[in-house]
Amino acid sequence: MSLPPEAYLWFKTLHIIGVVVWFAGLFYLVRLFIYHVEANDLSVDLQKPFFDQYSLMEKRLANIITTPGMILTVSMAIGLLSMQPSWLYERWMQVKLLFVAFLLAYHFYCYKLMSTLQSNSCKWTGKQLRILNELPTLLLVIVVMLVVFKNNFPTNGATWLIIGLVVFMALSIQFYARFRRIKKEKSLVK
């Protein structure tokens, strides 16, 4: 059975929706891990209810948003490739698949982290998790650039300027959050 040509556009629409859902889930999941780890700084009587609440939120987010987003992205990508198998011989697609493999490894690693958090045996600090949470941003930028520019991946000044701006924005958000945390800690000490 051959699909009508507009099926390709439907696959692409759902593929992009899947990407948005998947990334929203991945970003928020690791943010919850940060709050979960930092709940260790709370008083002993508060720790258990916070741990339980974060564990529940993480499980629901991972199973109801993040993984369905991943499944939608990958299944629609298979639909796209089945209608246009020649993409598989293109260099940009091969590089894209390599970065998608990293993203999938990150996704499953998040599940591993989630189970260590739930058994209270996580070795990661809040600071390390904040750095880890930047990894999908990098993968997102690379994959989107590959799919838009395809074999004409740009390496000119404008590219470095845009990448520089993205890095600058990510660092500014980190510094602002750090500044707020330090200010809050100081006000609690007073």
Ligand code: HEM
């Ligand atoms: C499972 C692996 C994936 C495969 C096999 C795949 C394959 C494809 C294909 C064949 C297209 C259509 C290209 C075109 O018609 O020009 C596409 C579009 C797209 N993909 Fe993926 N994709 C995968 C994962 C991802 C991921 C993880 C992201 C985001 C990080 C992503 C972002 C996009 C975007 C934004 C488009 C639309 C590009 C455009 O229309 O210009 N894809 N993908």
